[in-house]
Amino acid sequence: MWVPGAPRRPVLAVAMAAAAAGLALAMAARRWRRRPVREVLFFPSPPSCTEALLAEAAGPGAPARPCPCPLPRTDCSLSRLLRRLLSARRSLELCLFAFxxxxxxxxxxxxxxxxxxxxxxxxxxxxxxRGSQIGLLRHDGIQVRHDQGHGYMHHKFAIVDRRMLITGSLNWTTQAIQTNRENVLVVEDAEYVKLYLDEFERIWEQYNPTNYRVLVQGQ
Amino acid sequence: MWVPGAPRRPVLAVAMAAAAAGLALAMAARRWRRRPVREVLFFPSPPSCTEALLAEAAGPGAPARPCPCPLPRTDCSLSRLLRRLLSARRSLELCLFAFxxxxxxxxxxxxxxxxxxxxxxxxxxxxxxRGSQIGLLRHDGIQVRHDQGHGYMHHKFAIVDRRMLITGSLNWTTQAIQTNRENVLVVEDAEYVKLYLDEFERIWEQYNPTNYRVLVQGQ
Structure with a gap:
């Protein structure tokens, strides 16, 4: 306890030690904090079995039978892309030319x-x-909107949980994945995510079915 | 001058002042340093006149006549993309599906x-x-290599001076620029640039004409 009139040195020393400890803790927390995702995936990605990955993501209720296919179980650009997608917990925005x-x-x-x-x-x-996944998505109740203009809706990006942007040259087709030279950039960056999310919302509103032009032909 | 036996306080004060000045200078330099480019361009980009931009880039020897075209002189995604490209001083790698x-x-x-x-x-x-720029590039002596495989060389990226990556969904065609929904990410980031540059060098070597398979038909 500090007695009035007694020297303040011990109090000062304690305060300085506490400040140093706090600074050290903050620096350690910064170092231990998970680094934001920064990944680049290049294609073509040779076909590999992604059954285990998808079965695991389906949860404990899903039948856990080993896949009989002859494909290798190796990790590849497709499995990495799937893993990033399957990390979604709350929201997923997809803006895809071909799927x-x-x-x-x-x-x-x-x-x-x-x-x-x-x-x-x-x-x-x-x-x-042929082979488009859009019908299956709609069948399951997923909301899908599309353009009705001249040009293509040519984006190929996804936003996971409003925190991770997945974008590049890759159309989500088997040909593109297995045969083409393609790139996909995966980035957790609030600034980029916001810009792409804003673009998604602009398109989402523009493609609202209530805005469709309905042509009524005369008799 | 410090005399042996005399108190060292003045020396200590000078050293501390110098250290503080150094620290302040380093912090100021950090603040003044140019921030790395981080830009996202969205398309379609309405047509605008880029003549002034290109004439300025052609240098003082180029004829400086005002463009008579009726297009607006406004800034747009295309002019921004042109400006990033024209900032090149030493090298430009282009990996483009359609140009x-x-x-x-x-x-x-x-x-x-x-x-x-x-x-x-x-x-x-x-x-x-039709309209491909590749013939004109080759005519001017620019080195061009292409695939000879099944899939598409579907990348759409550029690397400026080994420091800036330009990548996205945009094929470098007038239709894509003026009509499609597209995105282009421009980023000065050594890590991403290295990954894309490595991919470019892999493709550049793979597409070396000395590696072409020449089919010799039997009689």
């Missing part, structure tokens, strides 16, 4: 079933092509 | 004439389409 990859389609439907709010924007011309 | 935009083609040829080392990788099927 026909069955594994990615299954992952998105799984997330919807897990209660993640999924919204999809796609291209009107490409959504009807 | 038919005349303004972007002119900018790349300008850089080549200015002595920038330009290398282009493109897709074999798309490089021959």
């Amino acid at each position: 026909s990859c069955p594994q990615l389609g299954r992952a998105v439907r799984l997330l919807h079933r897990r209660g993640v709010r999924v919204r999809v924007v796609t291209d009107a011309q490409y959504m009807g092509l | 038919s935009c005349p303004q972007l083609g002119r900018a790349v040829r300008l850089l080549h004439r200015r002595g920038v080392r330009v290398r282009v990788v493109t897709d074999a099927q798309y490089m021959g389409l």
Whole structure:
């Protein structure tokens, strides 16, 4: 205890020690904090079995039978992309020109079933092509909107939990994944996420079915 | 001067003042240092006149006549993209699926004439389409390599002076720029630049003409 008139040195020493300890703790916390994701995926990605990854994501109720397919169980760009997507807990915005990859389609439907709010924007011309996943997504109750203009809705990006941006040249098709030279950038960066989320919301509103032009032909 | 036996306080004070001044200078320098570029460009970009921008980049020897075209002189995503490209001083790597935009083609040829080392990788099927800039680039002596495989060389990225990465969904075509929903991310980030530059070098070597398979048909 400090007695009035006694020297203040011990109090000062204690205060300084506390400040130093606080500073050390803050620095340690900064070092231990999870580093934001910064990943680049290059394609083509040779086909590998993603069954275990998707079965695990389906939860404990899903049947756990080993996949009989002959594909290797190696990690690849597709499995890494799937893992980033499946990390979603609250929301997923997809803005995709073409979407026909069955594994990615299954992952998105799984997330919807897990209660993640999924919204999809796609291209009107490409959504009807053979193998498109859009019909399956809609069948499961996922909200999908599409353009009705001249140009293509050519974006290929996803936003996971409003914190992670996945963007690049890759259309979500099996051909693109297995055959093309492609790149995908995965980044947890609030500034970029905000810009792409704003673009998503602009498109989401613009493609609202209530804004569709309905052509009424004269008799 | 410090005399042995005399108190060291003045020396200590001078040393502390010097350290404080050094620290202040370092902090000021950090604040004044140019922030790395972080930009996102969204398309469609309404047509605007980029003549002044390209004429200025052509240097003082170029004829400086005002452009008679009726297009607005406003800034847009295309002019911003052009400005980033035209900032190149030493090297430009282009990895482009489709390249038919005349303004972007002119900018790349300008850089080549200015002595920038330009290398282009493109897709074999798309490089021959009507309006492609690839023939003009080659005519000017720019090195171009292309795939000869099944899939597409579907990347759409550029690396400026080994310091700035430009990547996204945008093919460098007039239709994509003026009509499509597209995104381009511009980032000065050594880690990302290295990954994309490594990918460029891999492709550049793979597409080396000495590696082409020449089919010799039997009689």
